[in-house]
Amino acid sequence: MEVINxxxxxxxxxxxxxxxxxxIVDDHQVYLSKISGDFIWHTHEDSDELFHVVKGTLYMKFRERTVQVNAGEMLLVPKGTEHCPSTKNGEEVHLLVFEKLNTKHTGNTTTKKTISDYPTI
Structure with a gap:
């Protein structure tokens, strides 16, 4: 057991x-990501995603609205919900994300941004 900084x-x-x-926690992974700008619209049919904003402000776009998530706050995106993570004004946002191990970060959409295996740091 080691502390994770x-x-x-x-x-x-x-x-x-x-x-x-x-x-890794049971069958879930915890990962860090740095983001800026808009990602892609996608859905995770079989997995919830929990976003914790470590730094900055995340704007989680949904088709019907956008939710602002500030540093120190979390947002659960339920499975099957189409969404698009985003930032504004070129700000880099740091995220801590919890999801099932087999979840692709681009969900049901495959693009040049799709990563098949996350490096462990």
Whole structure:
């Protein structure tokens, strides 16, 4: 058992929209991600996603509204809900995300941003 220092882990990478796994809890993974701008619209049919904003402000777009999530706050995106993570004004946002191990971060959509295996840091 070791303490996980989130800030130290975040200092190990710069690439945006590229999840980095920090631990596994049963059949779920916990990863860190740095994001800026808009991601892609996607859905996770079989998995909820829990976003914790470590730094900055996340704007989670849904078709019917946008939810603002500030540093220190969390948002649960229920399985089957179409969504698009976003930031404003070029701000880099740092996220801690919890999801099932087999979940692709682009969900049901495959693009050049799709990553098949998250590096562990």
């Amino acid at each position: 989130i800030q130290k882990k975040l200092s190990k990478f710069d690439k945006q929209w590229h999840p980095h796994r920090i631990t």
